[in-house]
Every structure is written in C-alpha cells, then in structure tokens.
Amino acid sequence: MTTNTYIAGKGWLYRFDPRAKLLLMLLMCVWFFLPVTLLHLALVVALVVLVGAHSTGWHHAWRTVYSISPMLLFMILFMPFNVREGVPLVSIGSFTVITKEGLEQALRLMSRFIGITYVCTLLFATTVMHEVMLTLRWYHLPYKASLVVTLAFTYIPFIADSFSQISESHRLREAEDEQKKKVGQRLKDLVPTLTSALVVALRSIPNLAMSLEMRGFGRQERRSSYHSLDAYHHVCTNFLLACIIPLAFWLASMLF
Amino acid sequence: MQGNRNALKVAMVSVLTAVVVVFTMVVRIPTARGYLNLCDVAICFIAFTFGPWSAFIAAGLGTALADLISGYAQWAPISFVVHGVEGLLVALIVQKKGDATVSVGRKVLAAFICIATVSLGYFALSALFISTVSVAAAEIPGNIAQSAVGFALGLVVSAAVKRAYPPVSSLTW
Numbered sequence: 001m002t003t004n005t006y007i008a009g010k011g012w013l014y015r016f017d018p019r020a021k022l023l024l025m026l027l028m029c030v031w032f033f034l035p036v037t038l039l040h041l042a043l044v045v046a047l048v049v050l051v052g053a054h055s056t057g058w059h060h061a062w063r064t065v066y067s068i069s070p071m072l073l074f075m076i077l078f079m080p081f082n083v084r085e086g087v088p089l090v091s092i093g094s095f096t097v098i099t100k101e102g103l104e105q106a107l108r109l110m111s112r113f114i115g116i117t118y119v120c121t122l123l124f125a126t127t128v129m130h131e132v133m134l135t136l137r138w139y140h141l142p143y144k145a146s147l148v149v150t151l152a153f154t155y156i157p158f159i160a161d162s163f164s165q166i167s168e169s170h171r172l173r174e175a176e177d178e179q180k181k182k183v184g185q186r187l188k189d190l191v192p193t194l195t196s197a198l199v200v201a202l203r204s205i206p207n208l209a210m211s212l213e214m215r216g217f218g219r220q221e222r223r224s225s226y227h228s229l230d231a232y233h234h235v236c237t238n239f240l241l242a243c244i245i246p247l248a249f250w251l252a253s254m255l256f
Numbered sequence: 257m258q259g260n261r262n263a264l265k266v267a268m269v270s271v272l273t274a275v276v277v278v279f280t281m282v283v284r285i286p287t288a289r290g291y292l293n294l295c296d297v298a299i300c301f302i303a304f305t306f307g308p309w310s311a312f313i314a315a316g317l318g319t320a321l322a323d324l325i326s327g328y329a330q331w332a333p334i335s336f337v338v339h340g341v342e343g344l345l346v347a348l349i350v351q352k353k354g355d356a357t358v359s360v361g362r363k364v365l366a367a368f369i370c371i372a373t374v375s376l377g378y379f380a381l382s383a384l385f386i387s388t389v390s391v392a393a394a395e396i397p398g399n400i401a402q403s404a405v406g407f408a409l410g411l412v413v414s415a416a417v418k419r420a421y422p423p424v425s426s427l428t429w
Contacts, residue, residue: 078390124324159274202424
C-alpha cells in the first residue's frame with residue numbers, strides 16, 4: 001500500500017513555503033466557487049494544471065484527472081438533461097434533450113471539480129508529510145493530534161501488510177474458487193480475515209503506549225524536534241503571493 | 257498515572273485510525289463519485305468496542321487520511337464530518353454500562369442512524385460543496401448498501417474480536 005503522496009521535484013511549488021501553500025490552496029478552492037464566466041474558470045483551471053504539471057510532471061496531472069474521470073463522465077452524461085430551461089441545442093420533436101445552459105453548467109461543474117481536486121492533490125504532491133504536519137502545527141493544530149496522524153501513518157503499512165498475509169493464508173485454506181462464490185458467502189468468509197487482522201492490530205496498542213511513555217510522552221518539558229520549516233525563506237513574500245494570485249485571477253476575470 | 261492513560265489513548269486512537277485507513281483502502285469498488293469500501297466495518301467495530309470518542313476521532317481522521325492518500329482530497333473534510341459523526345452516534349446508541357448486553361432495539365436504531373448519517377450526510381455535503389443534487393442523489397443507494405453491510409459486519413467482527421482477544425474490553429475510552 002502506498003501512503004506517500006510526495007513526488008520529488010525542483011519546481012517553484014517545491015520552494016514555496018508550505019504554510020503559504022496551504023493558504024493558497026484554500027483560497028483557490030474558494031476562488032473556484034466565485035461567480036466568474038465559464039471561459040475564465042476553464043482558463044484558470046488550465047493554468048493551474050499547466051503550472052502544476054510543470055512542477056510534478058504530466059503523469060501526475062493525468063493520474064489525478066484519471067482518478068476522478070468516472071465522476072466527470074457522470075456529470076457530462078447527466079447534467080445537461082437536468083437543466084431544461086434555455087436555448088435548445090439538441091431536440092427530438094418538441095422534446096428538448098440538451099440546452100445550452102445545461103451544457104454550460106456541466107462544463108462549469110467539471111472545471112470546478114478538476115480545479116479543486118488538482119490544487120488539493122498538488123499540495124500533498126509537492127510537500128513532504130512531516131512538513132504538512134509542521135504546517136498544521138504552525139496553524140495551531142495540537143501536538144497530540146499531529147502525533148496521532150504521524151503514528152497512524154507509521155502503522156498503516158504494518159496493518160496493511162498483516163491484512164494481506166492473513167487474507168492470503170485464509171484464501172489458501174479454501175478449496176472453492178473465490179469468483180464462483182455469491183456475494184453473501186464472500187462477505188461471510190471475510191469475517192475471520194477481518195477478525196484476525198484486527199486482533200493483530202489491537203495487540204500493538206499496549207506496546208505502542210509503553211514506547212510512548214518510555215520516550216517521555218506526557219512529561220511537562222517541551223519536546224525537542226529535529227524538523228523545522230526554517231529552510232524556507234521569504235515567508236512573508238510567499239504569503240503575499242498566496243493572497244495576490246487568487247486576487248489577480250479574480251480581477252482579471254472582472255476586467256477581461 | 258494520567259500520563260500513562262494519555263499515552264494509551266494516543267496509541268489506541270493512532271492504531272484505530274490506521275485500521276480505518278487500511279479497511280478503507282483494501283477493498284475498493286469504483287463508482288461515479290468515488291469508491292465503495294469497508295470503512296464502515298472498521299467504524300462500527302470501533303463504535304461497538306471502544307466508545308464514542310475513539311470512534312469519532314478514528315473514524316473521521318481515518319477516512320479523511322484515506323481520501324488524502326487515494327487522491328480524493330476534496331472529499332477529506334466531508335468524510336471527516338460524515339464518518340466522524342457516524343462513529344460517534346453509533347457508539348453513543350450502543351454504549352452500555354458494565355457487562356450489560358445491548359438490546360436488539362438499540363442495535364436496530366444504531367443501524368438506522370448509521371445508514372441515515374452516511375447516505376444523507378454524503379448527499380447533503382456533496383450536493384452543497386462538490387457536485388450537484390442529481391449527481392449526489394445517484395450515490396445514495398451505494399452508500400446505503402455500503403453502510404448497511406458495514407454495520408452488519410462490524411457487529412459480527414466486534415463480537416468475534418471480543419472472544420478472540422478479551423483484553424480489548426479494558427481499552428474503552
């Protein structure tokens with residue numbers, strides 16, 4: 001199981017301060033909901049994808065769009081039929097199948113959806129996970145919460161690996177072909193696998209608690225940290241840019 | 257002593273969050289809006305076994321992390337709210353004092369609340385923030401099926417785990 005979303009690279013997005021990047025991501029998500037024309041929305045989405053792909057590569061951009069393609073297909077198939085009013089584009093006799101407004105709304109939703117998905121993915125593709133955690137702590141996420149997330153990421157591969165091994169060993173004991181079973185039987189057969197995997201996971205809780213205590217968790221002294229966001233320079237400039245970029249897009253959409 | 261209890265709580269929530277992530281990502285059936293998975297099994301198991309707060313945090317955080325890892329980042333806040341509330345409500349309904357057993361009526365109510373929270377929660381928040389009413393409505397049957405199966409399996413798995421690993425009963429928070 002892959003839990004790392006970071007893609008190594010050298011683009012300007014990698015040098016952008018993660019704190020400002022998070023703010024930029026949130027502001028861009030808000031921007032996609034502003035009342036701008038479809039052309040402006042599509043242009044900004046295209047620009048975001050272009051800039052992002054320049055940093056993380058076209059493969060990542062394609063993979064992101066591909067992962068949401070079923071939803072996009074659903075939108076383009078059904079949205080135009082739901083909006084009945086407006087200029088008819090396709091009609092069968094007196095029945096209007098697709099209107100200009102319906103098609104426009106479908107395209108607007110698709111653009112907005114691609115935009116939001118891509119900016120969210122871009123943040124995690126260009127920022128390593130411990131910097132995301134430091135960023136959230138900078139925004140006053142409590143220490144315990146960030147510790148829980150970090151520990152969860154540490155345990156995900158262990159539990160996933162245990163689950164796969166248990167699942168394989170249960171499958172080897174079964175004579176019947178998995179494909180030939182009915183859904184109900186397959187779900188019933190899943191119970192021993194899930195139970196075993198859960199017991200393995202739960203057994204690690206006391207050990208983890210003990211190791212946390214041994215490492216001084218819960219003591220009053222401030223804990224030392226090896227990681228920091230000091231390597232990022234021009235923090236103020238980055239924050240300013242994070243505010244200016246969405247504002248510039250909005251002003252451009254108003255003027256042109 | 258308080259430090260010991262806090263360390264145990266952090267360890268418990270971390271491992272349970274990881275469990276929810278794994279269950280969400282192991283079995284995935286692609287749909288128009290995302291994918292169907294086993295996360296409800298893990299959430300209902302945690303709600304039955306560990307109590308409301310563990311269920312709320314592990315369910316919300318686990319599904320949100322799974323969305324982030326899988327490239328469905330835009331659904332992370334929605335998943336956090338919907339599944340967090342699902343875990344909290346189910347745990348509050350089936351919460352018991354001592355060794356008392358949970359009545360069938362409460363289990364049925366918990367199942368109903370679980371299904372209603374997931375299907376209506378995703379429908380409302382998805383229609384409001386991400387897609388449209390028609391697109392969000394199309395996912396209601398899938399969500400109902402997923403949460404119903406998840407609840408039933410969670411109930412069975414919870415009883416099986418309590419038999420296989422009795423110390424789990426002392427971990428309730």
